[in-house]
Amino acid sequence: MSDQRMIGHYRIVELLGSGAMGKVYAAADTFIDGREVAIKSLRAELTQDPEFVGRFKAEAQSLARLNHPNITMLHSLLPEGNELFMVMELVRGRPLDDVLRERGGPLGLKECLAIVSQAADGVAYAHQMGVIHRDIKPSNLMIGNDGRVKIMDFGIARVQGSVRMTRAGTAIGTPLYMAPEQRRGSEGDERSDLYSLAVVLYEIVSGAPPFAGLDEVELLQAQISRDPPPLVPRVGGVTPELEAAIMKALAKRPEQRYPSIRAFSDAIGATSLRVDATAIVQSPAHLLDRATQTASASPAASLPSVALAVAKSRSTSLVRRFKSLHPALQGVSVALVAFAAVAPLLFGGDDAGAKKRDDRVERDRRATELESDRRQTVKTYDYGQVGEIKQVRNEIDRPALMTDAPAAKPKCNEGFSIADCQPSTVPGQKTAAVEKASLGSAGTVADLRRALKEKEFDRAFAIGEPLAESGEREAQFIVGMIALKGQGRSQHLPTAFKWIKKSAEKEFPDAQAMLGNMYQNGDAEGGENLEEAVRWFMKAAEQNNARGQFWLGKAYEKGVPNILKKDVKKAGDLYRLAKAQDFPGAAEALDALRKSGKY
Incomplete structure (x- = not known):
């Protein structure tokens, strides 16, 4: 592309995004009264690779066949010099993964x-x-x-018969x-x-x-x-x-x-x-x-209605599993069920013995249900006893120790920005033709987000505290973060710990990861507790939270005596997941592991 910011007769307005394959620009059509378009480019070095050029052209050919309100429209495929461009409809909005x-x-x-x-x-x-x-x-x-x-993105689409x-x-x-x-x-x-x-x-x-x-x-x-x-x-x-x-x-x-x-x-x-x-x-x-x-x-359903719905769901699931079996296995299953039904008639047995068996089966069933409920309600981890706390503290660094800077309170900007209280974006997400949407005005949670976006922290705290009291987990986390960072007020760790913990207990993944950092850094009630830190990192990582994945990876890489065994393979896998979400430090940690030959 030339320095005059023109591609053919299209004037470049802004860069919307870039990736491994190329870049996407917003442009104005100088031939048709400044019509807005999106221009997708293929990187110059890839134009020498027949496979990438083939895919780029194949996407254009796929789109050229399609004209539908729910599919981005292709205007033209435009070669210019050694470069290749796709001129497309410009869609103002946000990709669904960004919204989620x-x-x-x-x-x-x-x-x-x-x-x-x-x-x-x-x-x-x-x-x-x-x-x-x-x-x-x-x-x-x-x-x-x-x-x-x-x-969007028909880059790997296939035309039938091609x-x-x-x-x-x-x-x-x-x-x-x-x-x-x-x-x-x-x-x-x-x-x-x-x-x-x-x-x-x-x-x-x-x-x-x-x-x-x-x-x-x-x-x-x-x-x-x-x-x-x-x-x-x-x-x-x-x-x-x-x-x-x-x-x-x-x-x-x-x-x-x-x-x-x-x-x-x-x-x-x-x-x-x-x-x-x-x-x-x-x-x-x-x-x-x-x-x-x-x-x-x-509306909330009655208990009998819920029970009936669950029974219907599970029976449908059993039928679906049965149908997925090979016909021969279906026959064996039917035979086994039939045998179980007629066995008592064939082999008899006294009523007292049958009653004892039924009672034993019922006790076992109830014990299994109770244990299942317990496991679902309180998920525990067996780490053994916590020991050598001060020595271990040097094994799992504070976030600030990623650099040579002096230790500081945990920051919220590593994968999380308190300015808008949202997780960081994932590389490779579709930024083509994306315009940041207004958070809107409906709903008090939206008001809270907007106050944060405008950095009006006193107003955000005033809006968020009643919401937090009512049990809104996102509001609990935001109020806790404001108290933790001391934004618009003095830092107050007890308030921060109280609300972040409540949010974490409601399965809010960002809160779970941050609670792990608070236990790790001694900012939690009771001071440093590495067992709790690892437990909350695990909970966050299970929900695909990048911060939780990264710090759990740190724990696995170093090992935590009497709490977590060293496992470099797990550490590398967790760094990869965090890197995929662009978490700061994850790429470097993964590269260091690979260079050491341990992963």
Whole structure:
């Protein structure tokens, strides 16, 4: 590109983002009255690589076939000198993964279905035109400021009947959202896109993806061999019928899923929202308002209704598992059940003996249920006794000890900015045509966020304290952070500890990680407690929190005597996860491990 900031007849306005493949600019069309466009470039050095050039052109060819309100439109493919550019529709809004990250929890059920109804429309149209996307995920779904969902990035899409771009057996896509057959190297078909969209729906409804793992091997194992955690009754408003539809779309084998995206959309009730979908979504700012989750949830159900829903959900799950078995195994299962039913009649037995057996079975069942409830309610870790605290303190450094600077109180800017109280962004997220959305004015939590964004900390504290008292976990965390950093007031560690701990106990991952830092640095009630620090880092890391992953990695790298065994492999895996979320220091820590030859 020349220094005069022109690409063809397009005047560059701003750089929207850059990545490994190239850059994306906002530009004005000087031929058509300053029309706004997005221009996607391929890095100059990659233009010499036939494979990258082929992919870039293939994306343009895929988009050229498509003209749909829910798919970003291609205007032209523009060569200039040795460079290659794609001129596209400019979409003002935010990618769905950005919204999820900033919200810090699930979206309202109605909003989820409205998003999926639009995405399903676009994907179904692409399938009708013979294009398989192969990389449906939140970062490729742009939420426009008008509430319209746009599918982006057809970089690895495949036109049915075309020559394949990858070697047979090579997996291509984003592992977390790839269908099992794609993980095995298959090119995939419409049902693979269906699976990916179902993963997205599960994630935005529940707040977490259906499968997780510390590395790709663990993730693959989960995708192939485990069922997703049930949504009923864990997620309010999700009916057994909706859960069953999502689980069917997440079936391990393509033939067990719905035959098409449209059939899936019909089954979950999304198709009926098509006309009103943009009005329901409204804007990214609307989705950031936590009030949407409460407003769109069903009224609290009675205990018998919940019990019936759970029973229906579990029985449907059993039927689904049975159908997924090989026909021969289905026959064996039926035979075993039949034998268990008639065995008492065939072999008899006195009534007293039968009653004793029944009583024993019932006691065992109740004991198992109680133990299961205990484990779910209080998750404990066996670290042994805490000893040599002062010596261990030098093994797990404070955040400030990442540099040669003197030790300081924990900072909030390592993966977290108190200015807007949101986690840091993940590299590679779609920044093309993204305009920072207003946080809106509806709802007191939105007011709290806005006060923080404007750095009016006294006002934020005044808004946040009543919300924290009411049990709002995000407000508890924010109030705690204001007290911890002494913003707009003197630092007050007891107040900070009180609210951050309450938020952590409500499973707010940022609070869990920060509570770990407070225990690590001696800023918690009772002073330094490395056992508690490691426990809270583990809880945060389990929720894919970058801070928790990083500091748990530090603990594993050094080892904590009598608490945590040294495990460099786990440390490296955790650094990789934190690096993927651009957490400061993670890349350097991972590089140091690799250079040492230990990982």
